[in-house]
Amino acid sequence: MKKLVLYVSRTGTTEKIAKELSTKFDADLIKILPEKEYGSYFNALMRVIIEKVVNEQAASGTPYRDFSGYDVVFVGFPIWAGDMPTFLQDFLQNSTFGGTKIIPFATSMISGIETAEKTLKRVCPGSTIIEPYVCNKKTMNQYPNWIMRLNSFLKYL
Numbered sequence: 001m002k003k004l005v006l007y008v009s010r011t012g013t014t015e016k017i018a019k020e021l022s023t024k025f026d027a028d029l030i031k032i033l034p035e036k037e038y039g040s041y042f043n044a045l046m047r048v049i050i051e052k053v054v055n056e057q058a059a060s061g062t063p064y065r066d067f068s069g070y071d072v073v074f075v076g077f078p079i080w081a082g083d084m085p086t087f088l089q090d091f092l093q094n095s096t097f098g099g100t101k102i103i104p105f106a107t108s109m110i111s112g113i114e115t116a117e118k119t120l121k122r123v124c125p126g127s128t129i130i131e132p133y134v135c136n137k138k139t140m141n142q143y144p145n146w147i148m149r150l151n152s153f154l155k156y157l
């Protein structure tokens with residue numbers, strides 16, 4: 001079974017989980033970058049707010065790819081303004097997934113993953129989304145349980 005971890009991380013929090021998943025589940029690992037860096041926390045925040053207000057989708061700097069040869073793709077990202085980063089939306093929308101199963105995971109200060117899950121359904125309409133998990137102060141104690149569920153799920157796939 002072919003597995004892949006696609007992820008976005010500006011300050012390393014999501015990257016830590018992405019690397020753990022890649023090692024644990026023997027999955028390839030690809031970091032998705034924006035075409036134009038977001039810079040400091042303040043700059044990133046301003047840009048993300050503007051994107052939201054004018055409904056703009058930033059461009060991915062990572063070339064689009066065909067991932068339909070993978071059985072399972074983890075998609076990890078930080079929550080930005082309640083959603084997944086728009087350049088990741090651009091990347092996912094223009095890459096090919098076929099019927100691949102997607103396991104979304106996010107890190108955040110407090111926000112949930114529900115809005116990002118809806119976005120994911122929109123940008124990867126042919127994929128099945130399973131076992132979404134967001135890691136923040138409130139939910140970090142659920143991480144071992146999530147890994148256990150993934151373990152049994154991936155074993156019987």
Ligand SMILES: Cc1cc2nc3c(=O)[nH]c(=O)nc-3n(C[C@H](O)[C@H](O)[C@H](O)COP(=O)(O)O)c2cc1C
Nearest residue numbers: 009010011012013014078079081082107109110111
């Ligand atoms: C531009 C920007 C917007 C953010 N928006 C949210 C948000 O809406 N809700 C939230 O809980 N955290 C938000 N955060 C915090 C990040 O989601 C959180 O710090 C995340 O773990 C960072 O992951 P990373 O280190 O992989 O980049 C935001 C951070 C940035 C830089």
